[in-house]
Amino acid sequence: MLEVRDLHKRFGPIHAVRGVSFKVERGEVLGFLGPNGAGKSTTMRMITGFLPPSAGTALVNGHDIVGDTLAAKREIGYLPENSPVYGEMTVLQFLRFVAEVRGFKGVARDARVEHAITQCHLEQVRLQAIETLSKGYKQRTGLAQAILHDPAVLIMDEPTDGLDPNQKQVVRAMIREMALQKVIVLSTHILEEVDAICARVIVIAHGQIVANGTPAELKARSPSGRLEDVFHTLTLGDEPVRKVG
Amino acid sequence: MTCFSGPAWAVYKREVRAYITSPVAYVFMVVFLVLTAFLTFSVSNFYENNQADLRSFFMWHPWVYLILVPAAAMRLWAEERRTGTIELLLTLPITLNQAILGKFFAAWTFLAAALALTFPIVITTCYLGAPDGGAIVGGYLGSLLLSGAYLAVGMLTSAMTRNQVISFVLSVVIGFFLLIAGWPPVTGMLAHWAPLWLVDGVAAFSFMAHFDSLQRGVLDLRDLAYFASVIVFMLFTAHVVLENRRAA
Ligand SMILES: Nc1ncnc2c1ncn2[C@@H]1O[C@H](COP(=O)(O)OP(=O)(O)O)[C@@H](O)[C@H]1O
Numbered sequence: 001m002l003e004v005r006d007l008h009k010r011f012g013p014i015h016a017v018r019g020v021s022f023k024v025e026r027g028e029v030l031g032f033l034g035p036n037g038a039g040k041s042t043t044m045r046m047i048t049g050f051l052p053p054s055a056g057t058a059l060v061n062g063h064d065i066v067g068d069t070l071a072a073k074r075e076i077g078y079l080p081e082n083s084p085v086y087g088e089m090t091v092l093q094f095l096r097f098v099a100e101v102r103g104f105k106g107v108a109r110d111a112r113v114e115h116a117i118t119q120c121h122l123e124q125v126r127l128q129a130i131e132t133l134s135k136g137y138k139q140r141t142g143l144a145q146a147i148l149h150d151p152a153v154l155i156m157d158e159p160t161d162g163l164d165p166n167q168k169q170v171v172r173a174m175i176r177e178m179a180l181q182k183v184i185v186l187s188t189h190i191l192e193e194v195d196a197i198c199a200r201v202i203v204i205a206h207g208q209i210v211a212n213g214t215p216a217e218l219k220a221r222s223p224s225g226r227l228e229d230v231f232h233t234l235t236l237g238d239e240p241v242r243k244v245g
Numbered sequence: 246m247t248c249f250s251g252p253a254w255a256v257y258k259r260e261v262r263a264y265i266t267s268p269v270a271y272v273f274m275v276v277f278l279v280l281t282a283f284l285t286f287s288v289s290n291f292y293e294n295n296q297a298d299l300r301s302f303f304m305w306h307p308w309v310y311l312i313l314v315p316a317a318a319m320r321l322w323a324e325e326r327r328t329g330t331i332e333l334l335l336t337l338p339i340t341l342n343q344a345i346l347g348k349f350f351a352a353w354t355f356l357a358a359a360l361a362l363t364f365p366i367v368i369t370t371c372y373l374g375a376p377d378g379g380a381i382v383g384g385y386l387g388s389l390l391l392s393g394a395y396l397a398v399g400m401l402t403s404a405m406t407r408n409q410v411i412s413f414v415l416s417v418v419i420g421f422f423l424l425i426a427g428w429p430p431v432t433g434m435l436a437h438w439a440p441l442w443l444v445d446g447v448a449a450f451s452f453m454a455h456f457d458s459l460q461r462g463v464l465d466l467r468d469l470a471y472f473a474s475v476i477v478f479m480l481f482t483a484h485v486v487l488e489n490r491r492a493a
């Protein structure tokens with residue numbers, strides 16, 4: 001289970017995240033929806049222990065990310081935005097490295113790595129340097145790294161960003177496959193993605209949660225029943241929205 | 246401090262591999278060996294000195310390291326920042342200390358390997374005469390510690406920026422000050438107007454004096470403690486920088 005409690009982040013004068021709180025249960029895929037600059041990445045970076053919160057905290061399977069950082073990090077798999085990876089390493093070397101940092105040795109390490117390679121369909125590129133891979137394979141390598149230790153909580157920052165439609169389908173199918181056993185939080189600014197995989201949606205704008213519900217509930221908020229319209233109204237606030245078409 | 250195990254060891258192995266699989270490492274090794282050989286044999290006239298010792302070899306190390314160690318260290322954190330892998334690394338269950346130590350000892354191992362490749366000069370000296378074994382051991386130990394101190398400076402500047410060139414320049418500048426603070430022409434100039442205690446105090450901060458006594462074969466605990474404290478201080482500062490400026 002993941003419980004986020006009143007997270008705040010200030011970068012000097014910028015108050016990027018202003019009191020974000022929510023809970024996600026096992027088996028639930030939570031979509032983090034919001035325009036660019038809304039504070040999605042910053043919130044995820046605090047939940048995963050990369051950035052210290054200015055205030056508030058998150059409980060990851062009961063472990064406090066601020067007070068008991070290492071224990072909380074062990075429960076999390078994280079795919080950062082743009083899926084950063086060590087380009088000069090091969091897929092196999094990279095996954096072994098992550099497995100070792102996570103405390104797996106010898107046979108256990110190799111079993112974990114092989115399982116992740118199979119799950120993310122990386123067999124063909126296992127010995128290839130990551131920098132030579134296509135964007136889709138790169139993203140899946142990042143995903144393999146995140147799920148290798150079978151984490152209870154999986155956090156993905158724009159996991160399908162920059163992929164072509166086919167690659168998007170593959171990644172979404174993988175996420176759906178894992179959904180039952182895990183807490184999954186993924187951020188996106190693609191509305192169709194929410195419909196495709198999320199059981200629940202949190203809309204975030206200017207660092208604050210402006211809506212929290214199932215995709216169906218959100219759609220019901222607009223007379224047109226379209227997620228786009230709800231999204232525009234919620235994230236643009238009082239600014240006049242010009243209807244196109 | 247955390248012990249050097251598990252995650253730190255994994256980082257160590259990854260970084261060592263990153264060095265030996267990159268062409269830059271071989272360029273570094275070759276430049277280091279050619280430069281020290283050139284300075285020792287051509288500039289210092291190693292053969293014409295008619296002295297079977299390695300003074301003319303070790304005396305150049307502070308200057309060669311001044312340029313080469315920042316080049317070897319600049320990628321350590323700057324590259325992680327530039328490519329965003331720092332976010333991956335620091336969200337794994339690893340403490341910042343473990344990450345810093347893993348990287349530091351990996352780079353130091355690389356520098357030690359470059360230094361070890363200079364061993365033919367020891368054989369040459371032994372062939373030419375009967376050198377002072379203590380001075381040779383002291384010289385190599387001093388050189389290793391010196392490279393560690395430069396490396397710790399490079400690690401700090403690398404932690405400060407995502408730009409490797411900036412890290413390199415900053416680190417050369419800091420290294421240069423630590424070096425010349427005890428260089429006779431500088432201390433001599435200072436002695437014209439400054440009181441003696443100040444001259445000595447400035448000189449005591451310098452790499453030069455501590456490296457000098459080591460290469461004479463004098464194993465003084467104070468010199469070892471000096472290099473150890475420079476390394477610890479620089480790594481500690483790097484820790485503070487990384488703790489406070491992660492996303493920048
Ligand atoms: N390291 C940082 N320093 C200063 N401002 C930042 C930093 N990271 C993010 N911000 C600011 O915080 C806000 C939220 O950014 P972010 O969380 O990346 O948004 P999103 O992921 O929703 O696009 C933006 O205004 C961004 O400029």
Ligand SMILES: [Mg+2]
Nearest residue numbers: 040041042081
């Ligand atoms: Mg983002």
